[in-house]
Amino acid sequence: MNRQHAFRARLRSDILVGDGAMATLLYLQGNAIGASTEELCLTEQDWVRDTHIAYLDAGATVIETNSYAANREALARYGLETRTTRINRASVQIARQALEQTGRDAFVVGSIGSILAGRVRGTAWEEYRDVYEEQAVALLHEGVDGVILETFYDVEELLLALDVIRPLAASSGTPIIAQLSLIEVGRTRDGYELTQAFRQLESAGADVVGLNCRLGPAEILGSLERTIVPEGMPISVYPNAGRLGMIDGKVQYKSNAAYFGDYAGRLVNQGVSLLGGCCGTSPEHIKAIADSVAGRRRVTRVNPVLAERVVPVERETPRIEIPPTPSIVDLVKQRHTIIVEYDTPRDLDIEKYITGSRALQEAGADAITLADNSLATTRVSNMALGAILKRELGIEAMAHVACRDRNLIGQQSHLLGLHALGLNQVLVITGDPARVGDLPGATSVFDLSSFDLIRMVKQLNEGIAFSGRRMKNQARFVVGAAFNPHVRNLEPAIARLERKVEAGADFIMTQPVYDVETLLAIREATRHIPIPIFIGVMPLTGQRNAEFLHNEVPGIKIAESTLERIKRFEGEAARHEGVQIAKELLDVAVHHFNGLYLITPFNYYDMTVELTRYARQITSAQAEIAVGREHQHHGSGCC
Template sequence: MKPDLRQAWDQQVLIGDGAMGTFLYQMGFPVGISYEELNLTSPEVIKDVHRRYVEAGAQIIETNTFSANFDKLSKYGLESKVEDINRAGVRIAREVAGSAGYVVGAIGSIRGGKRTNVSTAELKKYFEQQIQALLQEGVDGILLETFYDVEELYLALSIVRKLSPLPVICQFAVEDVARTLDGYTMPEAFRMMQQQGADVIGFNCRTGPNGIMSAMKTLGGHLSVPMSVYPNAGVADYVDGEYQYGAKPDYFGQMAVKFADLGARIIGGCCGTTPAHIAAISSALQGYEPQPITYGPIDIVPAPIEIHEHLAPDGDGEGKGGSPNLVDLVKERHTVIVELDPPRDLDIAKFMKGAQVLKDAGADALTLADNSLAVTRMSNMALGHLVQAETGLRPLVHIACRDRNLIGTQSHLMGFDALGIDHVLAVTGDPARFGDLPGSSSVYDLTSFEIIRMIKQLNEGIAFSGKPLKQKANFVVGAAFNPHGKHLDKAVLRLERKIAAGADYIMTQPVYDPELIRALKEATSHLDIPIFLGIMPLASGRNAEYLHNEVPGIQLSDDVRRRMSGLEGEEGRAMGVAIAKELLDVAMEHFNGIYLMTPFMLYDMSAQLISHVWEKSGRRQPPLFHR
């Protein structure tokens, strides 16, 4: 009779199996199908893969259920098959493992490093459904693998522990710096998993043997539980239309001994590994006698990270050139941000002239949208840098979640930091299908809440991946607010969530109703961050109707539409400025922050409104600027 799984890894180093998904891909099964569905449609294929790993020396077989949860299966219309697919996966693995092998139910991360793309309530529901199906079919243990953050893994582990006393293996997907996406060091993460009842804690995926070795070493040899390691076969390369992995089986054999010396008691493979890799591990560990490990409380003090603060040129810490940031400025006086749209062509002459006019009128910052309304425009990074260098006016750039994945978003922000552009506005971004390139993809790796949190993480000197960045960024992060919904109180609750995520200031959609300005002040009076109230002068009657009827987030009052009706050209612009001045008079009574939006590059209209703000506030001369 085989020993209990816990006894087995205390006595020896157990050999795990290798990849399922990438191995099926190498066998000719295309990306874009549910590999877990093969448990029902092609069980002989899954059985054959398991058999090859057992013949290679694997003692622990993972069920083919990594993504067999409601959320992942629903993408293939298989959400009603969760129980069937999981139970079939256990039966297939059990048949191949036989009486000598161990079967662990494989459960992967649902969020996949995207933080809150699935709510906590949904996570609980989906994990519990899958875990119960695996337990009912009789696994020897549960393997929670490829988790990027502590929160989700902790939740999944707590559900297993509520349902079963079976052994549980928990594996993080980290890079060589060994920090989770939510910022925990591995000693901290290990301690939390141990306290929640994990039997084995380790690493898999995301990196090859060398990266996992580096992650193991960050623990400093102080282990609280046995460890498991399932590295990728190096970094994937895309060659001639196929994914290929470079790490060879003999290299895996050499690294297996080093893993065992560091305390690993389960060693297998993840993406790109094959039965040949597992055979090399099994051969290298043949006759290996592990040294007894004395488990004690793990050192939970995070490894020191060398952080260097940005210093202003004059050393005052206020920002480039010594000027206070907008959040500090708006606490002292009325402060004006003006939006000027980047051009849709390659001619920047008019844009740069407009920026200079707005600077001369006394704008405190020029804000540049990020392909607003999903219409392709020139990079706001390039224009922001030019504005800053040539006019001295502070750029405030929008960052949309629509256009860039996590890699591109962090890279983009790092570029802003290098250029000294430190004021940003996080926005979701209008869907690409409604813009000028409807065939383009909308990425949305992050929500507006998540991007705010991630930007503030850069301010701590920590990359999205958890890596240290050697110095801290210094971003002042804004959030957008639409006050035009039917229920202002609910909109404010959403706004409070953005503030909780780390927003430093708020910029609203344009408001055309004095009563709404007053209501907005009352509804937000409890908030402790500044609000820049949006005002956009109307250029014509047609412009007014278009904004009211076709542009999301903008509503005009009946009075404004009546006054603009039928007006065009200079007459329309004059009325638009007059209405905007009336709105500014009300806004300035309640808000120090003013956000002017320039229509159709008619920057002279915005310049008139800037002058009105300074006259109204008693500052008839434009303020002096350092930027």
């Protein structure tokens, strides 16, 4: 019997002890800091070999190659993508050397980790096929006893990896262990209950199903207790050493080896046949497992009897039907619609802001949009002021949501908060880098691109959290995207805009336009875009403002005649002239765009109040003319 078949047989009859964390041990020893752990298979083979030996001495009967992230995509971050095959083959050779040096009878499994690794997916799953094949071929060619696919947050990605690797492993009979990582007890990130996920993995050809990483022994035990595992299917479990936290000023895991050993026995009672450790575990944890399971044989698993879910009967109570407020998208399809941007203040005095917002509402604004710390400058939360505007004035408030300031946790929390406050119309933007703002030492987060964030917001509308967890309710976000036309070549900008539409954007808001030529170019280039476009107009405030925009802001051009015209005025007179120039632009814009986006410069809300009144006046006149023509048309038809 070859080693691959022997390993398969032992998984079905015995309890095998896996090893613990590789990277954790290397980092704790001061090795591999700031580098690729997998590269050490080429540069510091003794360190890797010694780690294997430590786990073998602790009682491990299955060791993993140091190849978890040795795929082309992950190695490219260190400029190592051309060494993918060499690193994987070396990882197997080092593990074999550790067995020879210790004389232990143990199995070597080739570790292949998730490519996505918990990040937000930006490409189609199919693009990962070649990456998985390259790594698997190298490991299988070097003769691993098994392959372990680990730390997969998404069932769909794990199924793809199985689809690629299963045929490659078939000729040698190499068993494949398929392990998921759970965001919460019993459920994957992409929304699968564990029972359903294991069933699909079995159908896809997995020889062993299991769990690793993220959760500690207690939560993994809880997940198995509520899961139906396919009959006869071996189970593998590699828990973390508890939750990661800050202890005595150091980031570390809390659980001790004795606790790990205690839970090893409980996990074996669930039918687990391969038990090791993941992040934060050490040889001490593995020794505790080995001591706990010594002399025991595999326990035949008894699946739980899952009670049917009881759907509560709702009592019939009178319900008041409140008609939903028409969204900006609904309005702009029916008539000219005006959105005014008005930045929140930089201090705690919000009275002037409320006064300005009321004036904009009375002038005819359909919505006020609030930037998210524009120009990376700290301002009062747009969530807070948006809620105040909606409550006190009854006007629609649209919050910008920047990718810059919040990580994935903060972004979802912020969006759920906006929705809870009735602010379900948002504009997703990238956001200016923190270094250009008033706190240049602040960190720009950018966990997500604007494309990613648009997709994730629309995912909330499907009732699915960022983590993949099914939520009790679906959100009702209407999502806008930004468009910057101020580029030398409009084609790439339009292509980027098309990607935002594909991601799920419901409407577009452009950066301010200062000349008719650019306005008409935008109209022509976006005729095929199937969603409404709000054309941006921001009045000039004076000569210096105009010269700054023309000479220092990339791509913005202001006609020479306009520069000369504004130069003749100062102070309030210059602002008045800026409004007149903007009015002339609106005269053209209303014939080509139903959506008007008026931007308030430097919080001079009186300027946008005047522009809003003017825009409402000319659009009303245009509507009356259109109605008159319609009546005239019907009248002539009756004669």
